[in-house]
Amino acid sequence: MARVLLLFFVCFGSSLCDGFIKKHHRRQAAPSLVPVEEYWFVQKLDHFSGADTRVWKQRYFVNDSYVQKGGPVFLMIGGEGPANPAWMTSGAWLTYAEKLGALCLMLEHRFYGKSHPTKDMSTDNLRYLSSQQALADIAHFQTIMMESLGLAERKWVALGGSYPGSLAAWYRIKYPHLVHMAVASSAPVKALVDFSGYLEVVQLALARNHSDCPKTIKVASEEVINLLSHKNYKKLTADFKLCELLEIHSSMDESFFIDTLAEYIMNVVQYNMDNREFEGVKDTSITIQVVCDIMSNNSLGDSYDRYATVMRTITEMNGERCIDASYKKYTQDFKNATWTPVSTGDSGCIRHVRNFGFFQSSDSTAQPFSGIPLSYHVQQCSDIFGPEFNLSMITDSVQKTMSFMEDLKYKAATSFPNGLIDPWHLLGINSDLSEDLIAVQMEVTF
Incomplete structure (x- = not known):
């Protein structure tokens, strides 16, 4: 099934791209044009300290319009900005959700939007803002959803564009027992x-x-x-x-x-x-x-x-x-x-x-x-x-981030679509690594 899903997502991966950094300093995330219900669940603050029992509430969104028996779960990973609920009603991923009978979930990244894990954004608290903590957030969220919604037998697909695309690829490697495949659009997986x-x-x-x-x-x-x-x-x-x-x-x-x-x-x-x-x-x-x-x-x-x-x-x-x-x-x-x-x-x-x-x-x-x-x-x-x-x-x-990345060997089913005029493609995967690790380079017409 991984190969079939990869071929589906090769065609629309670029629609997930949102840019690793919102380039203009003061640019604000666009407000959602469609009212979508938001949900919350209890998340751990520090996944790597057993003695730290502090928790907080993380925001997520759901679209169950296309769910069919045996269909996969699409998990859209949030990035460095508020999770935009417009993605729950528009976007190419919903076309494929309808084709495959998928449940669609979107998880907001810690410290962005309304997902506030600490009382403020002081330098001391910002130590909890890291890709490692974010990956553990995703794993904990998926575990909770599988138990509460009875989704343990479903195939999970992680999706993201730019930094969330990097997270999707790393998540597939670090937690292979949880996620079946990933679509990592414009994902800069090399730190520099x-x-x-x-x-x-x-x-x-x-x-x-x-x-x-x-x-x-x-x-x-x-x-x-x-x-x-x-x-x-x-x-x-x-x-x-x-x-x-x-x-x-x-x-x-x-x-x-x-x-x-x-x-x-x-x-x-x-x-x-x-x-x-x-x-x-x-x-x-x-x-x-x-x-x-x-x-x-x-x-x-x-x-x-x-x-x-x-x-x-x-x-x-x-x-x-x-x-x-x-x-x-x-x-x-x-x-x-x-x-x-x-x-x-x-x-x-x-x-x-x-x-x-x-x-x-x-x-x-x-x-x-x-x-x-x-x-x-x-x-x-x-x-x-x-x-x-x-x-x-x-x-x-x-260098520590690079060491973390190097420890994650790309061996699992992942699609890496990249637009060739997107500057971030230089730090992505631009050639096939195997039959199930597919790089898609896309020219853009003007």
């Missing part, structure tokens, strides 16, 4: 401190239909740096429609502003022509083609003017009033340990990143941006979490 290759893929994607597009963006990015060096903050504020007058007091302020603009382009590439409309995302019409059409339009001015037009177009389509480029405000927001809409969304991403690295630096020469070195990303961690979060600490943390 300096992921400069991310922007290399961005450059290749931008050049596919417009060979000069990344070059023009590079020129514009360098002009931004030139204006910063001349302290022309009023012009930059007006041209890029910033929320407040740009203030540059340090190299971190400067790099943050450059990174903020660059991440709008990264976001477009990572989510190019995806299927997030059903989730309520507004900016799906902004594609690589749209960005590069603007960057090649001489009537809009020089490269810098076109770059500013791109930013204004994206923010307008996002429904954003302006661009918030204050590094001081950004770090202050993330230092807030209370459970707020910000802390339960994107701030969890940056806190989670210390286990994997994945810093998208501009240190490679084969990419279209300047001014976003690895040192900037590392200093950002130190500014938010404290001086102990330096390069040595982060490297050590990532």
